[in-house]
Every structure is written in C-alpha cells, then in structure tokens.
Amino acid sequence: MEDKLQLLEEKKQKARLGGGQERIDKQHAKKKLTARERIELLFDPGTFEEIGMFVEHRSFDFGMENQRILSDGVITGYGLVNGRTVFGFAQDFTVFGGSLSETHAEKIVKIMELAMENRAPLVGLNDSGGARIQEGVKSLGGYADIFYRNTLASGFIPQISAIMGPCAGGAVYSPAITDFTIMVDQTSYMFVTGPNVVKTVTNEDVSSEELGGSAAHAQKSGVTHLRSLSDVDCINKVKQLLSYLPQSCHDKPIQVDYALDDEIREELNNIVPPNPNHPYDIKEVIQHIVDGDSFFEIHEEFAENIVIGFARIAGRSIGVVANQPYSLAGVLDVNASRKAGRFVRTCDAFNVPLLVLVDVPGFLPGTDQEWNGIITNGAKLLYAFSEATVPRITVITRKAYGGAYDVMNSKHIGADLNYCWPSGEIAVMGAKGASEIIFKKEIKNSADPAQEIINKEKQYAEMFAHPYKAAARGFVDEVIEPKYTRRKLIKAFAMLEGKVKERVDKKHGNIPL
Numbered sequence: 001m002e003d004k005l006q007l008l009e010e011k012k013q014k015a016r017l018g019g020g021q022e023r024i025d026k027q028h029a030k031k032k033l034t035a036r037e038r039i040e041l042l043f044d045p046g047t048f049e050e051i052g053m054f055v056e057h058r059s060f061d062f063g064m065e066n067q068r069i070l071s072d073g074v075i076t077g078y079g080l081v082n083g084r085t086v087f088g089f090a091q092d093f094t095v096f097g098g099s100l101s102e103t104h105a106e107k108i109v110k111i112m113e114l115a116m117e118n119r120a121p122l123v124g125l126n127d128s129g130g131a132r133i134q135e136g137v138k139s140l141g142g143y144a145d146i147f148y149r150n151t152l153a154s155g156f157i158p159q160i161s162a163i164m165g166p167c168a169g170g171a172v173y174s175p176a177i178t179d180f181t182i183m184v185d186q187t188s189y190m191f192v193t194g195p196n197v198v199k200t201v202t203n204e205d206v207s208s209e210e211l212g213g214s215a216a217h218a219q220k221s222g223v224t225h226l227r228s229l230s231d232v233d234c235i236n237k238v239k240q241l242l243s244y245l246p247q248s249c250h251d252k253p254i255q256v257d258y259a260l261d262d263e264i265r266e267e268l269n270n271i272v273p274p275n276p277n278h279p280y281d282i283k284e285v286i287q288h289i290v291d292g293d294s295f296f297e298i299h300e301e302f303a304e305n306i307v308i309g310f311a312r313i314a315g316r317s318i319g320v321v322a323n324q325p326y327s328l329a330g331v332l333d334v335n336a337s338r339k340a341g342r343f344v345r346t347c348d349a350f351n352v353p354l355l356v357l358v359d360v361p362g363f364l365p366g367t368d369q370e371w372n373g374i375i376t377n378g379a380k381l382l383y384a385f386s387e388a389t390v391p392r393i394t395v396i397t398r399k400a401y402g403g404a405y406d407v408m409n410s411k412h413i414g415a416d417l418n419y420c421w422p423s424g425e426i427a428v429m430g431a432k433g434a435s436e437i438i439f440k441k442e443i444k445n446s447a448d449p450a451q452e453i454i455n456k457e458k459q460y461a462e463m464f465a466h467p468y469k470a471a472a473r474g475f476v477d478e479v480i481e482p483k484y485t486r487r488k489l490i491k492a493f494a495m496l497e498g499k500v501k502e503r504v505d506k507k508h509g510n511i512p513l
C-alpha cells in the first residue's frame, strides 16, 4: 500500500504544479495569481474539494501526446463560500495558456451540471487563450456545450464570471450569458476580435487594453458589471456579490442579523435642494436608507444617470434602482434603460426585492437616442419592471415626469407600494415646457409674453408640481417625510416577505431584446 500511496501523492504534487514552476513564476511576474491560489482565496479555508484532478487531454495531433498535463488547464470542484456551497472552476494559464480542450470543457460542464442539480451558484475564474488551437473543432464544440448550459442555468442558479486574464473570441460568450462579470484592471481583457484583426478589417490602431480592458468594458460597453484592482480584490467582490444572492431561484437571499432601532434618518430631510433644477447625489439618499455600508454598486461607471446595486435593509437583501440627478439630470436613455432593465431581471430571477428611487425628468431626446433605439431599449426597462413578481417599492424623491413616471416602477405596472416625498412633482412634463404648449396662444397675445410665460409656469406648477393629485387618485400610497423613509421601508419589505404573484401560463414572454 505504501508505494501506492506514494504514487498517488506524486501525482497530486505533479497536478498542483500545473505547467511548471517557470510558468508559475511568469504568472506571478504579471501580478496574476495561479488558478489554485485563486481557488484557495475564493473558498473558505479547507473546504474546497477538487473534481477531476487527474484528467488529461486526449489529443494526438501536433505532438500533443507528449504533452499531457494533469488537470488539463482547469481546476474544478466545490466548497463553501461564507459557509454556503458554491461550485467553481479556475482556468490555469500555466497549462497551454489555459486554453480550452475537449476534456477541459467536459470538466467545466460536469461542474455546471452538479451546480444545477444541487441548486448552488457557479463561479468561473477565466484566464485563457481561448480554443485549444491543436484541437480544432473539438474545442469549439466544448465551448458550445458550456454556452448551452450557461443558458439552461440562467435564472436558475446565480452564475458569476471573473475575468482574470485573456478572454477572447467566442470564449466571451460564456461570461456574457452569466449574471455578473468582474474584470481585473490591467491584467484582463475581453474582445471578440483582437487588435490585429481590428487593424486588418477597420485599419484602426488600438491596444488590447483600449479595446477590451476593464475600463473600456466598465465605462463604454457595459460588458463588465464590476472592475477590481487585483486578483484578491476581484475574488473578494465575487464573495460579496454572492452574499446578496440566494443559492438558486428556489431560495431567498440570506437575512443577516439586525437589531431594530428607531430607524429615523434626519439627514434625508436636507438632501433634495429647494430649487427643483439643482442636482443632488442620489447615492447620499441610498446611503441613509440602507443598512450601514451595505450598498454594493453595480455598473458604477456605466450610464451614471441611473444607479443600481445591492444593499440590505434591516438585514434583508434588496436591489436598488435609482435615477441620478447628478448625471444628465437623471434622465433615462438607451444605456440607462439597458443597465437597469437587466438588473431588474436579475433581482426578479433570484427573489431579491426591489427598491426604486425616482427623480426622472423624462427620456433623453435627440437623433442619437432615437436612432439607437430608445424606444426598444426603454421598453426593456418597462417590460422588466412589469414582469417582476418580487416585492417592489417606489419612493419618488422629486420629479416623475411623462412616460418615465410610468416606467420607473409606477403602481400601474405592478409596484406594491409607492411613497412620495413632499418635494415630489408628478406630471406629464415640466411646468415650463407644459405651459409653453398649452398656453401658447395666451402667451403670444399677451402684452408681455416673457412675464406671461412666468405666470403660466407658476400656475401650472401650483397645479401639478406636487404629489397630492397622484395621492388623491391612489397612484401614490402615502406622502412621507423623508426622514421616515427607512423606517417605512423596513416595515413594508417585512410585510411583503410572503408576497406571491402568479403570472399567466405561457411558454415565455418576448422581452424587446
């Protein structure tokens, strides 16, 4: 037995070395951790169980039969993250550049299926040169096997992709289907075609970082939800994200302990400026509504005119969607609608209740917006809210104008409770624009048109720039003093804990993609 145990230990040692010490040193020199080091960081100490450590590729082409490396470039298994079961894989760049072979794909698929059967989240740590070039179509088939399962698992178990090195070509489509993508600054990039192909096809000179680095995807494309400073930061963010999510769509997120106090937040009375055209930071409002520092912003640098993220309220996990008056006056545009629409779907899929803070002057006008499909994209957000069955509460802090009033989780599209601050203005449009249209003749025929505009604007504002007409119709359930907002929300989300809402029986809806 002794010699057999020794053989086993030798094999394990060999597997742990991956592509060898020289390549591990290269990985470290690039400020990247190895796949095994990343796995150690992700899972609670001593809890990771590896599956398929001795898997080898089956290729005989290009002399590959002489280059078989145990684990075949991907570490797969399961363990506990903050005490809860999570399945994961980490691609090992030291083994053929983490490239995906047929067997590498089989290992990932096995973990995905286990994750689904056992209803637990899946985390992928990606660091790969793409399809294993020596294997050709077998590798392409492997990718498709993964994409297919990503799709089957979508909305069933949370799926998170960390991009911790290259992720190029068709390989990008697995992270793209998952719920969240997190990139590491400077060491990761994602693109369908790299700088060389771009140069050939469009004659543009662009670096990998410019084309598909974390900044490009955090700010321009919105492909990544989060960016991180280092591998350690990235894995911490993965864990943080998991803490707000349930194990599967059949679960609720965990509720952390919270001892209730009076929950009054005086600061909230002084955030909205007296002049309705002056901006303020909606994140300040969020900070005073949610528990301590629980707000975890998603897509922070993309479409800054809408703020989204997870938070906790009296220990309950919630998703926050809020117009941001600091950026473009909080208007809804194509990117803001896409960003928030996707987030609403994610929260709804995983039973995370929604808090929606509204200060929206309307949709952004212009040819750019119309030609880029503000109609279809705005409809995504409208559809996502309308279809969501999780508890949904709206607080109108100031403006709720036009179609954007309807879209931003109005009662009409199924919100459970709508509160409004006394600073609320709920109308078809702003007082100036409205009076210029409906009092056009009176203004034109007036002896002093400029003064008449001011008079009519005042008259319109007195009639509509307040929440009481909406409250009179029950479109707003209660006008509340801002300082009581948190207290109201704690009670309301607790009351909605058991909400059950059935949808009509159909195959699936047809969200305007």
Ligand code: HXC
Binding pocket: 023, 095, 096, 097, 098, 099, 128, 129, 130, 131, 132, 133, 134, 140, 143, 144, 166, 168, 169, 170, 171
């Ligand atoms: C096999 C690969 C590989 C690959 C890298 N390696 N990519 N082996 N298949 N796709 C190997 C290298 O031969 C090298 O082996 C080691 O990994 C490290 O690679 P380097 O080039 O030395 O590293 P670096 O300079 O950091 O460059 C990384 C890289 C580059 C940018 C990823 O390796 C690269 O461009 N690779 C090819 C990328 C690519 O074209 N992939 C296919 C895309 S198409 P040694 O033995 O020297 O350590 C695709 C289709 C998917 O993925 C479709 C899905 C639908």
